[in-house]
Amino acid sequence: MMRRGTAMKRLGALSAALALTLTLGACSQGSASGGGRSDGTTVTLNGDRADFADGFALASDALNDITGVKLEARDVPSTENYQQIVRSSLKTNSTTDIVKWWNGYRLQELARSGGLADLSNEWDKAVEKGWVNPETRDSFSYDNKVYGLPIYKSYWVVFYNKQVFSHVGITPPTTWAEFESNNEALKSAGVTPLFATQEAGWTSFIWFEEILSKLDPDFYQKLMDGEAKYTDPTAREAMKIWSDMYAKGWFTTPDTAWDTEAALFAAGTVAQVPMGTWRNGTFAKAMDESEYGAYILPTVKEGGTPSVIVESGVISMAEKAPDPDATREVMANWLNPKVQEPWVNEIKDTSANPEVSTKDPVLTSVLDQVKAAKPVELVRYWEASPPALIEGGVQFLGAFMANPYPENVDPTLEKLQQLADMEWANWKAAGK
Amino acid sequence: MTGSVTTARRAGATPSAGRRAGSYVERARSIPFLIPAVALVGIMLLVPFVATVYQSLTNDDGFNAEFIGFDNYVRLVQDPMFGRSVLNTVMWTVGTLILPVGIGLVIAVFTSQMKGGRWLRLAFLLPYALSGTATAVIWGFILRSNGALNQAFTFFGAIAPASGWLLEWPTNTIVMIVANTWQATGVAVILFLVGLQAIPTETVEAGTLDGASGMRLFWNIIVPQLKPVTVVVIGMSIANSLRVFDTIWLLTKGGPGGSSETLAVTMYRETFIISDYGYGAAVAVVLTIIVVGASWTYLRQQLKKG
Numbered sequence: 148m149m150r151r152g153t154a155m156k157r158l159g160a161l162s163a164a165l166a167l168t169l170t171l172g173a174c175s176q177g178s179a180s181g182g183g184r185s186d187g188t189t190v191t192l193n194g195d196r197a198d199f200a201d202g203f204a205l206a207s208d209a210l211n212d213i214t215g216v217k218l219e220a221r222d223v224p225s226t227e228n229y230q231q232i233v234r235s236s237l238k239t240n241s242t243t244d245i246v247k248w249w250n251g252y253r254l255q256e257l258a259r260s261g262g263l264a265d266l267s268n269e270w271d272k273a274v275e276k277g278w279v280n281p282e283t284r285d286s287f288s289y290d291n292k293v294y295g296l297p298i299y300k301s302y303w304v305v306f307y308n309k310q311v312f313s314h315v316g317i318t319p320p321t322t323w324a325e326f327e328s329n330n331e332a333l334k335s336a337g338v339t340p341l342f343a344t345q346e347a348g349w350t351s352f353i354w355f356e357e358i359l360s361k362l363d364p365d366f367y368q369k370l371m372d373g374e375a376k377y378t379d380p381t382a383r384e385a386m387k388i389w390s391d392m393y394a395k396g397w398f399t400t401p402d403t404a405w406d407t408e409a410a411l412f413a414a415g416t417v418a419q420v421p422m423g424t425w426r427n428g429t430f431a432k433a434m435d436e437s438e439y440g441a442y443i444l445p446t447v448k449e450g451g452t453p454s455v456i457v458e459s460g461v462i463s464m465a466e467k468a469p470d471p472d473a474t475r476e477v478m479a480n481w482l483n484p485k486v487q488e489p490w491v492n493e494i495k496d497t498s499a500n501p502e503v504s505t506k507d508p509v510l511t512s513v514l515d516q517v518k519a520a521k522p523v524e525l526v527r528y529w530e531a532s533p534p535a536l537i538e539g540g541v542q543f544l545g546a547f548m549a550n551p552y553p554e555n556v557d558p559t560l561e562k563l564q565q566l567a568d569m570e571w572a573n574w575k576a577a578g579k
Numbered sequence: 580m581t582g583s584v585t586t587a588r589r590a591g592a593t594p595s596a597g598r599r600a601g602s603y604v605e606r607a608r609s610i611p612f613l614i615p616a617v618a619l620v621g622i623m624l625l626v627p628f629v630a631t632v633y634q635s636l637t638n639d640d641g642f643n644a645e646f647i648g649f650d651n652y653v654r655l656v657q658d659p660m661f662g663r664s665v666l667n668t669v670m671w672t673v674g675t676l677i678l679p680v681g682i683g684l685v686i687a688v689f690t691s692q693m694k695g696g697r698w699l700r701l702a703f704l705l706p707y708a709l710s711g712t713a714t715a716v717i718w719g720f721i722l723r724s725n726g727a728l729n730q731a732f733t734f735f736g737a738i739a740p741a742s743g744w745l746l747e748w749p750t751n752t753i754v755m756i757v758a759n760t761w762q763a764t765g766v767a768v769i770l771f772l773v774g775l776q777a778i779p780t781e782t783v784e785a786g787t788l789d790g791a792s793g794m795r796l797f798w799n800i801i802v803p804q805l806k807p808v809t810v811v812v813i814g815m816s817i818a819n820s821l822r823v824f825d826t827i828w829l830l831t832k833g834g835p836g837g838s839s840e841t842l843a844v845t846m847y848r849e850t851f852i853i854s855d856y857g858y859g860a861a862v863a864v865v866l867t868i869i870v871v872g873a874s875w876t877y878l879r880q881q882l883k884k885g
Contacts, residue, residue: 227851234641234854260642348832348852400724401835402743538853546836549746577640 190474192220192462194247195229198428202493209486216473218245237262237465244468245477248295250286250459251530252537252574257463258289259578264464264471267293269478278482278500286526287461295461296481297499299491301423302513303357303456303527304441306430311338311415319442323361326445330397333418342412342420343398345545347405349529352541353421354392356456356528359385362447364454364523371531373571377563386547386556388447393551401548409433423458423527427509428495436508443516453522458530459499536570628867635860644857651861660837661862664845667752668821668869671841674756675763675820680812682760683767684805688797690768691775700768707765715829718758722830745831748838755839759826763819767812774808775801810881814874821870842866 192203203220211217221243223229236242238261248254257263270293273279279297287295307319312329315336320326330340345351360367362385369375370382392398399417409426411417413433420426421444430439443455462481468474480486487498495507497514505511529537540563547559635651637644655661686703690696706714721727722744729739745751778801786800824843827833833840833848840848842862850859 230854231641231851238642260640262642345835346832348834400743402723402745402831403725404719404723535853535855542834542836545834546838549742549835 187470187473188215189217189219190245190468190470190477191243192218192245192247193229193233193243194220194222195224195226196247197222197224199247199494202490205489205493206481206486209483209489210477210480213480213483213485214473214476216476218477233257238467240467240469242465242467242469244470244474245462245464247298248461248463249530250295250297250461251526252533253530254287254295254461254463255289256534258292258294262466263294264466264468264474265292265294266296266464266478269293269296269475269481272479273482277502278484280499280501283459283499283524286459286530295463296478297459298462298481299425299460299494299496300499301425301458301496302443302517303421303423303458304513305444306412306420306422306426306439306441306509308412308415308418309438309440311418315418319440320445322445322449323447330392330395334396338415339399339411339417340397340419341392341399342403342408342417343401343548344403344405344408345401345548346403348545349541350405351545351548352528352537354389354398355385355544357421357444358388358447360454360456360525361444361451362388364452364525367454367525371526371528373532373567377560377567378557382560383556386560387553390551390553390556393548401545401551412439423456424510424513425458425460425494425496427507431495431507431509439509441509441513443513443520443522453520454525455517455522456527457524458527532567533570533574535573536567539566539570631860631863631867634857635864637857639856639860641854641856647857651858652865654858655861655865660840661845663748663837664840664842664862667839668841668843670749670752671756671759671823672817672820672873674753675759675816675823676813678756678760679763679767680809680816683764683812684771684809686764687768687771687775688801691772700772703768704765706762707769709762711762711825712829714758714762715826718755718761718826719830722754722758745839746835751831751839755826755830758830759823763816766815770808770812771805774805777808778804810878814878814881817873817877818870821866821873842869 194203200220200222203218207218207220223232233242233246233248237246237257242262248257270279270284270287273296274281283297284293287293287297311333312318315329315332315338317329317332320329333340341354343350343354356367359370359382363381366375366379366381370377370379376382399411403411408417408420408422409429410433412420412430424441427441443453446453462478464471464474464478482500484500484503487500487503491498491503492506495510497505497510505514525531528540531537532540543559543562543566547555634644636646636648638647638650686700690700693699709717719726723729724739724743724746726744728744732739742750744754782804783796783800786796791800822843823841824847827839827841827844828847831839833844837845837848843866846859846862846866848859849855849862853859
């Protein structure tokens, strides 16, 4: 009897454990990607930026005041895991109402899978109210329909350490020649002039993109669209300039840890960091406006067309959103200045709504520079070509950074072009 | 049931006859006990494996999947990055066989006899308590171009190598194998120590009486008796080296330009970074075949000999 009792107890314990496991499994499914309740008062949003949590909470309060619908944001801290979760859940009933994504080809890839809802109406209404620049429509569209609304508009600028600049006796450059003489002065003063690393993978494209777009914005656009070749003379010229800058010792070592960037910049070990204004929030934590500023990199050739790289995160509505009506309501009001103001002031980036100003002094100076120079706005490398081409491309650019010698320019560009030929063909074939 | 079998035995049946008679019943009785284990292995291992094999025959991109036959495998064979990845995996396997196993054996033998060896041993055992991730972070501080190793070079007046430790192939793969050795030697030391303690003192004494000493005693008396442990240590090393991921991912992300990728890293990159799930699954299948094949061949050969 006793044995039997023990066996029963064990069986009971096993069943309990099994039940618990299943319950926990179900919970984790729900918390990772699940849509949750759909009672018309709350819509769910999934993202990969834990640092946006406070911003989303403020936006939710504002949205609630306007529409009576709250926004419940959750996040998956790893971008890789996040993408995987969205890919596997977007077309199922366990998706959140809204997903955070990227614009350009990354959005197109998601849109053509059929998992996203058409937001053209919401976009058109926002344009009517003057809440968004209609010229940017293409970078949020696929097949002429809008599938995402911008959550920020980051300009790619060069952040510079003001204290180091004043110590060395230089000012932000307005010409490429000044940019070069500044770097020489910084180098002589024992400061590494520019931050660059291939350590994080994606960071390898930054300088290639910056130099190429400042050399010839039109060519950059064509290259990104697959209408020009990596082996064309302009791309080669950009790589030669990059190689030459390496030879002069202006960059940090290519294996510098990406997560040390902000600390190196704040300490003045590195004087200038090329980065999107979304990084401003991180810098603002350690420094104030008297300590750092930002400028748009000048054109390489005097009289060239000024340009600036622009990057937008987007929020998109899932086709299978558990609460479509409430979600559309939120989307229709997302670009409302009353929502955008608290949101961008919290995340310390610029809004895609031109009516929304910012309190941040560094961002204000960037917006002033954009207003004054009226540069051509170009989509960032990361979103400007099919994702597989970009992911493969940063590998070759990273390898170049490890061996940035003139003789390595042509082999790198040839590999990039081979990859481009293959991936453009794949992209076009998949779209049919 | 338990009672009836016991009674049958007590009734005078020979043990072998009893085993034969009860074998079907016993087997049948054991089935419920096997179900949890079989179900666990089936659900957690076999079903995903079959799913992965099927996925490798599709062009799955996370959204849609079409059956494309062996196209992914054809692409693998033609992909120069895959060749590099296989080469790196071989380097890891050979390196992990020679370094942690060899050094582990030497440390175990020396410290087991040495006075205060227990404390010395601790230095080699402690890193084993660290996770692979922590190891990679520590070695990142050491190996980067502005890291501790190059600073030490400069401090002692030597010139640090111009190309960084993690930036050139094959240096990056070799230094990562060394980093991994630092962490993985501990477990080999522990296992070899257990093996050493299991050697009867009589055999060693007999060997000594017969005039064996030093290296001869080591090679002819001690090493042969460590064989069962060595089989386990080498088997574990093979499997560990083939699936190494964390150290590489944190130190180089397989770069620059994929130069330090192993199959496990390639699998991860293709699947989760490029979102080419079908191709990633094909790499996973190849990796599985290599791991299972290598382990099975090795253990089968060793156990047969034993």
